[in-house]
Amino acid sequence: MKIILFGKDGQVGFELQKSLSSLGELFALGRNSTNFCGDFTNAKGISQCIRNINPDVIVNASAYTDVDKAEEDLNLSFSINAEILALIADEAKRVNALFIHYSTDYVFDGNGVKPWSETDRISPINVYGLSKAKGDEFIQNSGCNYVILRASWVYGVNGNNFIKTILCLASKERVLKVVSDQIGSPTSAMLLAELTAFIIPKILQEIRLSGIYHVCPSGETSWHDYAKFILDVRAKVGLEPNEKNVDIQSALTNQFKFPAKRPLNSRLNTKKFRAAFNIELPYWKIDVEKTVKSILKCSNN
Numbered sequence: 001m002k003i004i005l006f007g008k009d010g011q012v013g014f015e016l017q018k019s020l021s022s023l024g025e026l027f028a029l030g031r032n033s034t035n036f037c038g039d040f041t042n043a044k045g046i047s048q049c050i051r052n053i054n055p056d057v058i059v060n061a062s063a064y065t066d067v068d069k070a071e072e073d074l075n076l077s078f079s080i081n082a083e084i085l086a087l088i089a090d091e092a093k094r095v096n097a098l099f100i101h102y103s104t105d106y107v108f109d110g111n112g113v114k115p116w117s118e119t120d121r122i123s124p125i126n127v128y129g130l131s132k133a134k135g136d137e138f139i140q141n142s143g144c145n146y147v148i149l150r151a152s153w154v155y156g157v158n159g160n161n162f163i164k165t166i167l168c169l170a171s172k173e174r175v176l177k178v179v180s181d182q183i184g185s186p187t188s189a190m191l192l193a194e195l196t197a198f199i200i201p202k203i204l205q206e207i208r209l210s211g212i213y214h215v216c217p218s219g220e221t222s223w224h225d226y227a228k229f230i231l232d233v234r235a236k237v238g239l240e241p242n243e244k245n246v247d248i249q250s251a252l253t254n255q256f257k258f259p260a261k262r263p264l265n266s267r268l269n270t271k272k273f274r275a276a277f278n279i280e281l282p283y284w285k286i287d288v289e290k291t292v293k294s295i296l297k298c299s300n301n
Contacts, residue, residue, distance in 0.1 A: 002055040007062030011156035012102060015193035016061055023197060027053055040080045043087050050091040057200055058092050059100045068259040070128040081131035082138060089142030098145045098203060100196060105152040107133040110263020117269045118212045126260035147203060148212045152266045156189030157294045164295060166227045170246045180224035180250035184266030185216040188287035199277055209276055214268040217284035224250045229285060233292040
């Protein structure tokens with residue numbers, strides 16, 4: 001089996017390199033790959049790359065993810081998160097490859113408290129969400145065999161994320177204000193990568209399993225309680241001599257002036273995924289604790 005991985009240097013791509021390598025011949029590509037064939041600003045290079053390799057599976061972990069900057073970078077956000085996906089989906093159809101892509105809870109408006117299902121109406125409230133929703137639409141309409149995995153609050157050992165931000169701020173500040181009215185489930189890049197490797201052989205054997213799935217750990221939390229848990233893990237590992245306990249205060253989203261609006265309800269209903277692949281998903285704290293410990297271990301070496 002030949003697999004192309006786009007976005008090998010990101011949080012999810014970093015983990016996918018490990019999980020996908022056991023499935024077959026892996027072509028892991030990033031922005032600096034030979035002949036720019038992993039550069040999402042080079043459509044011709046992407047297209048030629050797919051035709052040259054003629055893969056069985058294409059996995060895209062590349063995305064424009066700066067939610068606030070996307071409000072200004074509208075053209076680049078849509079180019080990377082939507083337009084290039086239309087091209088990849090067309091090429092996937094041409095070579096009869098399975099196309100796996102990662103999307104987000106930000107395609108929903110965040111109203112209510114009910115976990116979002118795959119059939120719920122799409123209604124993004126910021127440019128990032130709009131660009132991701134358009135990318136999903138392009139893939140669905142392409143006619144290729146695809147799987148779109150929508151996840152929430154993705155983090156990992158590699159790259160920048162909420163865990164690293166909290167650990168960094170906690171080493172400098174005595175008081176942190178974190179929003180408590182946005183609810184979701186932190187999803188590890190490692191979990192997404194492992195699940196991707198798990199479902200690929202199953203889908204190739206039973207193509208009717210193609211489609212959109214919501215994937216995240218069980219349980220839910222707020223960013224505020226998420227931050228508290230991160231520092232609880234740090235405390236269990238053992239504080240450095242120059243680190244002090246931090247007072248994490250709760251705040252409402254409207255107390256912050258972010259360029260982009262944030263959905264308050266990021267809960268995702270994973271029933272469809274669990275039923276289709278006969279799998280249970282771990283509680284969110286399990287992978288968060290592993291990741292915090294890994295990050296702290298790396299920072300101390």
